[in-house]
Amino acid sequence: MANNINRREFIKRSAATGAGAGLTLGMNRRTEAAFNNTDSPNGRIAIGFIGTGARAHQVMGDVLKLPGFEVVALCDAYKGRLGHAAELTKGRAKVYKDHRELLAAPGIDAVYIGTPDHLHKQHAIAALEAGKDVYIEKPLTYTAAEGLEIIAAVKKTGRILQVGSQNISAPSQIKAKEIVASGRLGQITMIRATVNRNTAGGAWIYPIPPDANPETVNWEMFLGSAPKHPFSLERFFRWRCYEDYSGGMATDLFVHVMTTIHFVMGAQAPDMVTAAGSLYRWKGSRDVPDTLDAIMQYPEGFTVNLSGTFNNQSAGERGIQILGTKGTLTLGRDLIFTPDYPVEDNEWIVDSWPSELQKAYYNDPKVIAAEMPRRWEPKVIEGEERWGSVGPDSTTLHFQNFQTAVKERKQPVEDVYAGHRAAAVAHMINWSAKHKKPVYWDRSRDNVKA
Numbered sequence: 001m002a003n004n005i006n007r008r009e010f011i012k013r014s015a016a017t018g019a020g021a022g023l024t025l026g027m028n029r030r031t032e033a034a035f036n037n038t039d040s041p042n043g044r045i046a047i048g049f050i051g052t053g054a055r056a057h058q059v060m061g062d063v064l065k066l067p068g069f070e071v072v073a074l075c076d077a078y079k080g081r082l083g084h085a086a087e088l089t090k091g092r093a094k095v096y097k098d099h100r101e102l103l104a105a106p107g108i109d110a111v112y113i114g115t116p117d118h119l120h121k122q123h124a125i126a127a128l129e130a131g132k133d134v135y136i137e138k139p140l141t142y143t144a145a146e147g148l149e150i151i152a153a154v155k156k157t158g159r160i161l162q163v164g165s166q167n168i169s170a171p172s173q174i175k176a177k178e179i180v181a182s183g184r185l186g187q188i189t190m191i192r193a194t195v196n197r198n199t200a201g202g203a204w205i206y207p208i209p210p211d212a213n214p215e216t217v218n219w220e221m222f223l224g225s226a227p228k229h230p231f232s233l234e235r236f237f238r239w240r241c242y243e244d245y246s247g248g249m250a251t252d253l254f255v256h257v258m259t260t261i262h263f264v265m266g267a268q269a270p271d272m273v274t275a276a277g278s279l280y281r282w283k284g285s286r287d288v289p290d291t292l293d294a295i296m297q298y299p300e301g302f303t304v305n306l307s308g309t310f311n312n313q314s315a316g317e318r319g320i321q322i323l324g325t326k327g328t329l330t331l332g333r334d335l336i337f338t339p340d341y342p343v344e345d346n347e348w349i350v351d352s353w354p355s356e357l358q359k360a361y362y363n364d365p366k367v368i369a370a371e372m373p374r375r376w377e378p379k380v381i382e383g384e385e386r387w388g389s390v391g392p393d394s395t396t397l398h399f400q401n402f403q404t405a406v407k408e409r410k411q412p413v414e415d416v417y418a419g420h421r422a423a424a425v426a427h428m429i430n431w432s433a434k435h436k437k438p439v440y441w442d443r444s445r446d447n448v449k450a
């Protein structure tokens, strides 16, 4: 196979794709002032962090480098991380007792929400109602029904909300969307995707900081409205392992994949989801599955086959393959287009015919053009195309997308609807695996069928 690798650079990227569903947007006085530069000294977005955990630290690293933002406020339920985040801002951000105090403080335009999943709805709605624009981590929700409540709050308040599956702001995923829309893949009827890991850290058994104890960890603040449970450092620092706070693999990892698939395919939600899975290996550390296999059927005419395990990674760690009649698009470290050259080969059938008929068949120019029996020269198969990424990382790009949305008062690329629907698929996968039944989407309610 000729390997004609064409490595392009993705320095330029599309502007905000405007995937929003036309919400009515408003500005509060401070935001207006900040962006028409009448009384804002620097026109920057003053942002507060609700949750300064592991992901928030990564995000803050990027946001602190972005010229359009100023990190002005922080709150968290564990002193160690709060202190470290405050250091990162060189003491410029003010530390607040909790999200309520932070949201009541003057001078904050927007918030980043990086708390555990079961707190997302509470923190998002409180922030929207306090007049803040919101960048919230994936998954938007802890249950599918919460999505509708957050959508209603965005509509009511007219604030901007971006959900944090940052990969869809990566140039490779924007390019993938263009390739799919161009028809270059032919008819797409299947997508295969996988997310596999085989380490304790990959399975969320994270190290617990040695100074964590009931004095440094605010257990009640962490619990929120979750079921009461005695103080547990495992639950606090490894909350993804427990259904009380998380949907496990589906809401932590599959939600990124589903966001990408919806974005690239221009799809909203599947008609049906069916899944199987269980906790086979990491027993004693969790109550969520470590292995999940899910099938989604989309009204656009394709199925998605999405699997994940924490018990192997040599079979392929992660990636998405979009399978079309004219080629495969693989989204992994690079974006790869591999052309499909289906060549007919009916030799074993025709060889059983009477000799005269065989001869006539093989002399037919149409057959010669279409088939590749052993006696003819193999067709030349042209090579694949591959694109690698350069430039800012996807979190920076996703935040810049949020920044543009805040300034232009237009919903960003991963608006509340996109976040709701991708998370809802993850909830459907969990429900189906648990109940061993298919589950359906109700388009009229924009939610799981009751």
Ligand SMILES: NC(=O)c1ccc[n+]([C@@H]2O[C@H](COP(=O)([O-])OP(=O)(O)OC[C@H]3O[C@@H](n4cnc5c(N)ncnc54)[C@H](O)[C@@H]3O)[C@@H](O)[C@H]2O)c1
Binding pocket: 050, 051, 052, 053, 054, 055, 056, 075, 076, 077, 078, 081, 098, 099, 114, 115, 116, 117, 119, 137, 138, 139, 164, 165, 166, 221, 222, 223, 224, 236, 237, 252
């Ligand atoms: N976009 C991505 O690639 C990505 C990557 C990792 C995590 N995430 C998401 O980010 C979120 C946080 O994940 P993480 O890995 O940083 O977890 P984490 O446990 O490291 O951080 C969560 C933080 O929230 C704090 N917290 C708990 N209750 C709080 C409350 N009531 N008020 C304020 N702070 C509170 C905790 O003390 C902790 O510091 C999750 O929703 C997760 O799914 C996204």
